[in-house]
Amino acid sequence: MSNLIDRLRNKGVVLTPQRLAVVEFLKKSTTHPTVNEIYKVLRKKYPMMSQATVYSTLELLKRIGEIQELSIRKDKACFDPNPKLHHHLLCRKCEKILDIEVNCPIIKKGKVKRCEVEEVQAYLYGICPACLKKEHGKKE
Amino acid sequence: MSNLIDRLRNKGVVLTPQRLAVVEFLKKSTTHPTVNEIYKVLRKKYPMMSQATVYSTLELLKRIGEIQELSIRKDKACFDPNPKLHHHLLCRKCEKILDIEVNCPIIKKGKVKRCEVEEVQAYLYGICPACLKKEHGKKE
DNA sequence: CTGATTGCAAAAGGTTTGCATGAAT
DNA sequence: ATTCATGCAAACCTTTTGCAATCAG
Numbered sequence: 001m002s003n004l005i006d007r008l009r010n011k012g013v014v015l016t017p018q019r020l021a022v023v024e025f026l027k028k029s030t031t032h033p034t035v036n037e038i039y040k041v042l043r044k045k046y047p048m049m050s051q052a053t054v055y056s057t058l059e060l061l062k063r064i065g066e067i068q069e070l071s072i073r074k075d076k077a078c079f080d081p082n083p084k085l086h087h088h089l090l091c092r093k094c095e096k097i098l099d100i101e102v103n104c105p106i107i108k109k110g111k112v113k114r115c116e117v118e119e120v121q122a123y124l125y126g127i128c129p130a131c132l133k134k135e136h137g138k139k140e
Numbered sequence: 141m142s143n144l145i146d147r148l149r150n151k152g153v154v155l156t157p158q159r160l161a162v163v164e165f166l167k168k169s170t171t172h173p174t175v176n177e178i179y180k181v182l183r184k185k186y187p188m189m190s191q192a193t194v195y196s197t198l199e200l201l202k203r204i205g206e207i208q209e210l211s212i213r214k215d216k217a218c219f220d221p222n223p224k225l226h227h228h229l230l231c232r233k234c235e236k237i238l239d240i241e242v243n244c245p246i247i248k249k250g251k252v253k254r255c256e257v258e259e260v261q262a263y264l265y266g267i268c269p270a271c272l273k274k275e276h277g278k279k280e
Numbered sequence: 281c282t283g284a285t286t287g288c289a290a291a292a293g294g295t296t297t298g299c300a301t302g303a304a305t
Numbered sequence: 306a307t308t309c310a311t312g313c314a315a316a317c318c319t320t321t322t323g324c325a326a327t328c329a330g
Contacts, residue, residue: 156328196286301311303311305308
């Protein structure tokens with residue numbers, strides 16, 4: 001965690017308590033939270049925190065390549081503390097977002113079909129292993 | 141086009157003039173239009189057409205598998221008359237959306253990493269061939 | 281006829297923006 | 306002093322919803 005803070009400092013980021021709170025919460029999280037989820041949790045500890053600050057901090061972290069934003073949900077953005085290229089599945093049963101670590105030889109950065117690809121997001125929709133297992137007992 | 145209409149009838153779709161207008165416009169289009177783009181064009185010919193009807197018709201066409209919805213733009217939905225699995229690139233220069241017809245062995249429907257994948261959307265962000273060509277002359 | 285569809289307008293929800301306050305250097 | 310971040314609230318846009326009027330079969 002402390003080398004994350006060093007990294008931010010080196011990138012010239014002014015580290016306010018609010019920003020630290022967002023960074024720390026997000027880097028610990030494994031659930032790809034939305035802005036509002038982050039805001040609601042942090043507000044308990046930092047009652048003066050505003051949603052606009054959460055937005056601007058996430059924008060900043062995205063810009064410097066510390067996190068990535070997902071549009072896998074149609075209605076709102078989710079955030080992933082891991083900025084490296086990987087894919088995601090949204091489970092239609094439990095609504096959770098899972099990281100999908102596969103090395104796709106085609107859907108990747110670089111030249112694809114004469115295009116210069118700089119960023120990739122692959123969104124899979126279906127059922128996660130946990131919900132598949134639950135279904136095995138039932139009919140359906 | 142007439143076998144499209146037959147197909148809709150066979151699926152039990154009530155064919156109103158508004159729905160026909162949306163279907164015909166979208167099936168001819170190659171630009172992945174947004175709801176508002178569709179609405180603005182159709183309103184010229186059908187002044188009584190409402191945006192709510194465009195929304196509901198697109199929802200209907202999606203449900204019966206005639207079109208697909210893209211979330212490649214962060215702010216609004218785009219629609220693709222081709223419901224088959226294929227991928228897309230959003231060019232950051234011209235803002236156009238291109239179809240990317242590649243056969244990815246990994247990002248596909250079926251079993252992926254112990255998940256049951258029912259739908260796939262791969263969104264590539266970068267520069268399209270036309271804009272790349274334009275850049276060649278310039279320094280950049 | 282009768283249920284489905286339409287159009288209108290309002291509501292909802294997420295995101296962005298403007299500006300005054302406040303903190304840091 | 307000056308710059309930059311914050312918080313608040315309003316504004317903005319897209320999408321959804323409710324309902325009365327209308328239409329398709």
